[in-house]
Amino acid sequence: MGCDLPDRQINVHSLPQKIAEQDLAGSTVVVIDVLRASTMICQALASGAREVVPLIEVDDAVAAAAKANRKEVILGGERGGRRIDGFDLGNSPSEYTPATVRDRRVLITTTNGTRALQHARLARRVLIGAFVNLSAVAASVKDEPRVDILCAGTDGRETREDVLAAGAIVTRLRESGACSLQLNHAAEQSRREWGHVLEKADVAGRSLSEQLASEFRDSPGGRNLIEIGLDDDLIDCAQIDRLNVVPELVVRAWRITLAPAEKPLR
Numbered sequence: 001m002g003c004d005l006p007d008r009q010i011n012v013h014s015l016p017q018k019i020a021e022q023d024l025a026g027s028t029v030v031v032i033d034v035l036r037a038s039t040m041i042c043q044a045l046a047s048g049a050r051e052v053v054p055l056i057e058v059d060d061a062v063a064a065a066a067k068a069n070r071k072e073v074i075l076g077g078e079r080g081g082r083r084i085d086g087f088d089l090g091n092s093p094s095e096y097t098p099a100t101v102r103d104r105r106v107l108i109t110t111t112n113g114t115r116a117l118q119h120a121r122l123a124r125r126v127l128i129g130a131f132v133n134l135s136a137v138a139a140s141v142k143d144e145p146r147v148d149i150l151c152a153g154t155d156g157r158e159t160r161e162d163v164l165a166a167g168a169i170v171t172r173l174r175e176s177g178a179c180s181l182q183l184n185h186a187a188e189q190s191r192r193e194w195g196h197v198l199e200k201a202d203v204a205g206r207s208l209s210e211q212l213a214s215e216f217r218d219s220p221g222g223r224n225l226i227e228i229g230l231d232d233d234l235i236d237c238a239q240i241d242r243l244n245v246v247p248e249l250v251v252r253a254w255r256i257t258l259a260p261a262e263k264p265l266r
Contacts, residue, residue: 009146012166012186015153016119028144029123033152034161035221037113038130039237043093048102052256054114061109077109116152126249138172140246167194212238
């Protein structure tokens with residue numbers, strides 16, 4: 001049976017600098033910062049946080065916390081991978097447990113992820129994607145006419161883990177079997193990169209999550225986390241489909257909440 005809908009456009013941008021903010025207007029954008037902001041946001045909301053508020057500068061986060069009821073707010077984030085002095089939590093997903101964040105507002109500032117979210121603010125929808133919610137986010141955008149997958153990168157450099165996550169989403173969309181997809185060059189390239197990981201996992205007899213953790217260890221971001229003693233974050237960020245959540249940035253209110261029908265962990 002043929003498809004009566006027009007072809008859908010799927011674009012991958014390996015860095016925010018690769019596309020102007022205004023060129024994302026009207027699109028559905030999936031922001032990816034696998035190590036670790038997007039994974040942490042997924043975990044915070046799955047653990048019952050009321051909302052996550054992304055802020056660019058440390059001072060912005062501190063000022064926002066000072067204006068709120070401090071008992072209802074969690075300050076989280078990192079600089080150089082490490083927890084910021086005076087903050088409640090760092091950027092490790094495992095810190096954002098139900099016992100810690102349930103029913104609280106989480107104010108975050110990170111080196112790359114929060115800036116990527118800011119770059120997408122003109123989009124029609126802004127979702128947060130990672131490996132931990134791969135199937136959920138792919139399902140959420142499968143009928144969108146245009147999807148732009150925006151990789152955060154690290155300090156202006158492309159990151160392999162973000163490109164792989166983009167390729168995994170593109171692959172899931174191609175496998176959805178609806179209408180044909182028009183992919184830009186970066187989307188095709190990321191899909192091929194993800195295909196190589198699938199092949200390597202098969203040859204090595206590893207699960208995909210095990211293979212991903214291995215890939216992360218060889219990336220600059222992964223090596224930095226290992227150097228500062230956060231090896232376990234690589235394993236946590238490699239857990240494919242561990243969470244059935246789709247975080248969505250409500251741009252006008254500037255807060256991230258669960259997309260409709262998503263349920264937090266209780």
